[in-house]
Amino acid sequence: MNDVPGSDPKLEKSWLDQLRPEFDAPYMRELKQFLLREKAAGKTIYPAGSHIFAALNRTPFDAVKVVILGQDPYHGPGQAHGLSFSVPPGVRIPPSLLNIYKELERDLNLPMPRHGNLDHWADQGVLLLNAVLTVQKAMAGSHQGKGWERFTDAIISALNSGRDNLVFLLWGSYAQKKGAVIDRKRHLVLQSPHPSPLSAHRGFIGNGHFSKANDFLRQTNQTPIDWTVGEPA
Numbered sequence: 524m525n526d527v528p529g530s531d532p533k534l535e536k537s538w539l540d541q542l543r544p545e546f547d548a549p550y551m552r553e554l555k556q557f558l559l560r561e562k563a564a565g566k567t568i569y570p571a572g573s574h575i576f577a578a579l580n581r582t583p584f585d586a587v588k589v590v591i592l593g594q595d596p597y598h599g600p601g602q603a604h605g606l607s608f609s610v611p612p613g614v615r616i617p618p619s620l621l622n623i624y625k626e627l628e629r630d631l632n633l634p635m636p637r638h639g640n641l642d643h644w645a646d647q648g649v650l651l652l653n654a655v656l657t658v659q660k661a662m663a664g665s666h667q668g669k670g671w672e673r674f675t676d677a678i679i680s681a682l683n684s685g686r687d688n689l690v691f692l693l694w695g696s697y698a699q700k701k702g703a704v705i706d707r708k709r710h711l712v713l714q715s716p717h718p719s720p721l722s723a724h725r726g727f728i729g730n731g732h733f734s735k736a737n738d739f740l741r742q743t744n745q746t747p748i749d750w751t752v753g754e755p756a
Contacts, residue, residue, distance in 0.1 A: 537584035541681040554670035567660035570603035577605025578652050581645040588648035589690040592698040598658045606651035609641035612755030622718040630733050636752045643753035688743040690736040711739045
């Protein structure tokens with residue numbers, strides 16, 4: 524498996540500068556061994572090794588403007604590619620992402636996208652970060668509690684202390700608990716129910732987070748996000 528965490532990960536330099544101590548920590552070595560054992564046992568792990576750190580590699584530390592925090596990668600074949608809520612071109616749009624699109628349509632009057640690939644957001648500074656970066660095929664939550672949460676806590680901590688005027692979109696109680704450390708005086712934190720079909724109509728639809736994020740970016744002299752998804756590469 525390429526790019527399992529280790530002392531020399533294939534990670535974008537600005538993030539590696541921030542996270543180097545994590546890769547040298549015992550918990551990360553244990554996580555690497557866990558992933559190698561799972562692969563040796565013939566288990567299918569998503570996303571592919573080269574995509575585990577895709578969110579960080581696509582959106583450098585100094586380029587981040589908005590953080591959208593997910594929980595686990597998708598666990599179906601062909602879905603996970605390292606960006607929270609996103610799927611590769613040609614893959615059916617998952618239900619939670621479809622509700623995100625419905626809110627975009629309502630909030631910003633954007634046309635409903637025809638694909639689920641969010642690379643265009645990541646390239647503009649939207650960090651699409653899952654709390655856990657790997658999962659076993661067909662087993663949601665199977666890699667929780669193995670060390671990824673500590674690693675992604677370090678990512679949030681680095682952004683919280685090392686950047687100013689970021690927007691954190693925390694959807695659902697899991698993301699809100701993970702984001703409890705964020706300095707609300709330094710950053711904009713927007714919270715609502717999760718966009719999953721179970722909760723989207725209890726307050727996600729109608730939250731206005733996309734327009735609020737762009738209003739804040741303009742107010743802090745940053746370029747707003749083009750929330751269209753463009754055409755997949």
